[in-house]
Structures are given as C-alpha cells and as structure tokens.
Amino acid sequence: MTQGKGTAEASLERLASALTEQGTLTSDWLPAFKRAPRKLFIPDLIWPGTAHGAEHAQGVLKSENPAAWWDAVASDIPITTQWDDGQHDGRAVGKIPTSSNSMPSMVFSMLTDLSVSEGHRVLEIGTGTGWNAALLAARLGAENVTSVEVDTAVHEAARKAIENTGLVPTLVLGDGADGYTDHAPYDRLIATASTGEIPRAWLEQVKPGGIIVTPWWPEYGGGAIVRLVVNEDGTAAGRFTRTAAFMRLRQQRRKPKHVRQYMGGKPWPADGVRSMTQLSPEDIAGWLPMFVIGLQTRGVFPWAEEGEGDAYALWLRDTAVTSWATADYEPEAERFTVYQSGPRDLWDEVEAAHRWWVQQGRPGFDRFGLTVARDGRLTAWLDSPDRPVPCMS
Numbered sequence: 258m259t260q261g262k263g264t265a266e267a268s269l270e271r272l273a274s275a276l277t278e279q280g281t282l283t284s285d286w287l288p289a290f291k292r293a294p295r296k297l298f299i300p301d302l303i304w305p306g307t308a309h310g311a312e313h314a315q316g317v318l319k320s321e322n323p324a325a326w327w328d329a330v331a332s333d334i335p336i337t338t339q340w341d342d343g344q345h346d347g348r349a350v351g352k353i354p355t356s357s358n359s360m361p362s363m364v365f366s367m368l369t370d371l372s373v374s375e376g377h378r379v380l381e382i383g384t385g386t387g388w389n390a391a392l393l394a395a396r397l398g399a400e401n402v403t404s405v406e407v408d409t410a411v412h413e414a415a416r417k418a419i420e421n422t423g424l425v426p427t428l429v430l431g432d433g434a435d436g437y438t439d440h441a442p443y444d445r446l447i448a449t450a451s452t453g454e455i456p457r458a459w460l461e462q463v464k465p466g467g468i469i470v471t472p473w474w475p476e477y478g479g480g481a482i483v484r485l486v487v488n489e490d491g492t493a494a495g496r497f498t499r500t501a502a503f504m505r506l507r508q509q510r511r512k513p514k515h516v517r518q519y520m521g522g523k524p525w526p527a528d529g530v531r532s533m534t535q536l537s538p539e540d541i542a543g544w545l546p547m548f549v550i551g552l553q554t555r556g557v558f559p560w561a562e563e564g565e566g567d568a569y570a571l572w573l574r575d576t577a578v579t580s581w582a583t584a585d586y587e588p589e590a591e592r593f594t595v596y597q598s599g600p601r602d603l604w605d606e607v608e609a610a611h612r613w614w615v616q617q618g619r620p621g622f623d624r625f626g627l628t629v630a631r632d633g634r635l636t637a638w639l640d641s642p643d644r645p646v647p648c649m650s
C-alpha cells in the first residue's frame with residue numbers, strides 16, 4: 258500500500274492550516290515550513306507520541322503502514338526517533354526516548370520566542386532529526402546556522418536529511434553545553450533539549466542583547482521554556498513563556514538511587530519521623546505546582562509508588578542521598594500521613610513552597626522569570642527580578 262502524493266501533500270497542508278489557525282505558525286515562518294517540510298526529517302521507523310503526556314504508540318514502519326506514518330507526520334504530535342541512546346532494537350517502545358522530532362506547535366512557538374531577523378547568527382543545541390536547524394537555515398541562510406548534537410548516529414542521520422533539502426547549516430557533533438566557539442558570537446541560541454542550569458558557555462557565546470530560548474527543567478519536574486536576554490555584564494534574565502516536556506541534555510539525566518539506599522537498608526519506616534498534613538499529594542501533582550516547587554527547591558525530586566486502588570505514596574528524595582520523605586495519598590482522606598528522615602525535611606520544604614504559591618494567588622507560568630548570574634547561579638522571580646521567589650535550601 259502506498260500513500261498517493263496528493264494525499265500526502267494534502268495532509269501536510271492540513272497541518273499548516275491547523276498550526277496557522279492556532280496562531281503558532283506565523284506568516285514569517287510559513288515559507289520556511291514549506292522549504293523544509295517535516296516529512297523529509299522523519300525516518301522510516303517512528304514511535305508517534307501524544308500532544309499532552311508521555312505515552313507512545315508501538316513503532317510504525319513507513320513501508321508497512323504508510324497511512325499511519327503520514328498521519329503522525331501531519332499531526333501536531335512529537336515523534337520519537339531513538340530510544341535508549343540507540344541501544345534499542347525492534348518496534349516496541351524502549352526505556353527512555355533519547356531523540357525525537359518535536360511537536361510542530363512547540364517548534365514554531367519556540368522559534369517565535371527566538372525573535373529572529375535577517376542576518377542573525379543562530380546556535381541550536383540538540384540537532385535531533387535536523388528539522389529545526391533546516392527551518393532556521395531556510396529563514397536565515399544556512400551560513401548563519403550552527404547546530405550541535407551529542408549522538409553520532411543522530412548527527413549523521415540529520416546530516417543526510419538536511420542535505421536532501423539543499424540547505425547545509427553547520428552540523429557539529431559534540432556536547433551542546435559547551436556551545437560552539439568557532440562560530441561565536443551568536444545573536445540567538447535555541448536549545449531543544451532541556452537543562453536545569455544555563456551553561457556558562459551559552460552566556461559567553463551569545464552577544465549582549467542576544468536571546469537564549471531553552472526548555473528549563475527543574476530537578477522537581479514541571480519544565481517550561483525560558484526566554485533569556487543576555488546583558489552586557491554577561492548575566493541574563495527573562496520570563497518563562499510556556500510549559501514544555503523536552504528530554505534532558507544527556508549529561509543531566511538523573512539516575513536515582515533506590516529508596517532502600519535512602520533508608521540505609523533498615524526496615525520501613527527506618528528512622529523516618531511521622532507527622533500528619535492537610536496538604537493532599539494530589540494538590541501538588543499538577544504541572545504548574547510542580548514547576549513552582551521546582552523553582553523554590555534545590556536537588557529534590559518526587560516519585561509516586563502505587564498503592565491499592567487509587568492510593569499511592571509520594572516519595573521525595575534529595576540528589577545528595579541524605580534525606581527522604583513520604584506522603585500517603587488516600588482518596589477521600591482529609592489528612593495524610595507523612596514520614597521524613599535526614600537533615601532536610603523534604604515534605605516541609607515542598608509544603609512551604611506550595612503554601613507560598615497559594616499565598617501569591619497561584620500565579621501562572623508567564624508571571625515567573627529567571628536571572629542567571631555570571632557564575633551561573635539561578636534566581637527565580639515573580640513578575641520582576643526584584644521579587645525573587647523564596648529558595649528552600
């Protein structure tokens with residue numbers, strides 16, 4: 258079975274119309290959308306994702322099921338193209354998605370955040386399939402675009418795909434946290450893998466007045482895109498623009514220790530101190546509360562251990578492996594059992610972060626921003642840099 262050319266083109270036009278209607282694909286990016294069509298960057302074997310959430314379909318092979326392949330390419334969904342750094346065979350989903358072609362509405366929203374104009378030189382971190390680099394090259398000229406990818410196979414595949422468009426930006430194999438000094442300084446830097454810190458090299462390689470757009474993913478979770486303007490003194494500041502769930506820079510992936518190691522091998526509840534709380538773990542489970550807790554805490558991350566029915570235990574652990582806490586969620590309960598252990602009272606920190614947010618009237622993402630000091634220290638703020646959010650540790 259093959260997909261007729263007309264049908265395929267029509268489905269891509271539907272995608273363009275849908276994105277235009279949403280307001281994410283603007284008229285200034287439409288020629289690039291046409292010059293570097295998404296279909297050229299999607300490999301034969303793909304795992305279609307979903308617009309909201311982390312679920313994936315089984316692998317779809319274009320030669321076997323062209324209709325499903327085209328449907329994915331023409332839909333506003335992310336498409337996973339690599340699992341487990343390439344150490345994965347077959348059609349089943351792997352453990353962690355490690356490269357993808359991002360969701361089109363996110364691609365164009367971030368490009369809009371980047372505010373490019375003619376002659377701008379851009380550095381992209383995370384070449385992936387090469388689509389974003391090709392879009393930038395189509396808009397700004399290939400000589401003005403450099404893109405860095407850490408994975409050799411992904412980098413090579415992107416090179417082949419981009420060559421098919423006749424647009425040839427500079428594609429670099431390396432760690433994007435180092436930027437790429439050979440073509441610096443840049444007017445713009447866009448990262449398409451998330452980071453918990455803003456690498457020094459990015460601030461050094463972007464001109465004063467230049468813009469960095471990157472997914473920021475606090476340790477606690479609840480990632481969002483931040484748009485930073487670089488200052489003359491090498492600092493940067495700017496607001497969050499939207500929520501986003503990008504895979505992390507490879508070097509920043511967390512490999513958490515098992516909860517047993519936190520408990521020092523002792524039986525439950527080890528030396529955990531029991532208390533009760535009125536804050537339901539459900540009230541802090543959403544993306545926005547997680548983001549706000551992530552802004553205020555350092556080195557703490559959650560994990561939900563399933564219980565009977567809808568019950569679960571929310572575990573909090575610190576990255577230094579010194580402290581842990583649990584809060585037991587029971588449907589219909591009005592108070593919840595908490596255990597805390599170690600030098601940090603992690604539940605108290607999280608509860609205080611949530612309380613502060615409620616006291617501020619539960620502000621949304623767009624009211625928060627980040628300042629990056631010369632030494633890379635991050636300060637989150639509400640509404641303006643002179644209103645820093647509290648930091649729990």
Ligand SMILES: C[S@@+](CC[C@H](N)C(=O)[O-])C[C@H]1O[C@@H](n2cnc3c(N)ncnc32)[C@H](O)[C@@H]1O
Nearest residue numbers: 356383385386388389406407433449450506507
């Ligand atoms: C969401 S994909 C990028 C999508 C891409 N911009 C596109 O248009 O298809 C994220 C990519 O970042 C890459 N990556 C992860 N860590 C990296 C690092 N330290 N330096 C450069 N690339 C990295 C991954 O290998 C992956 O290909």
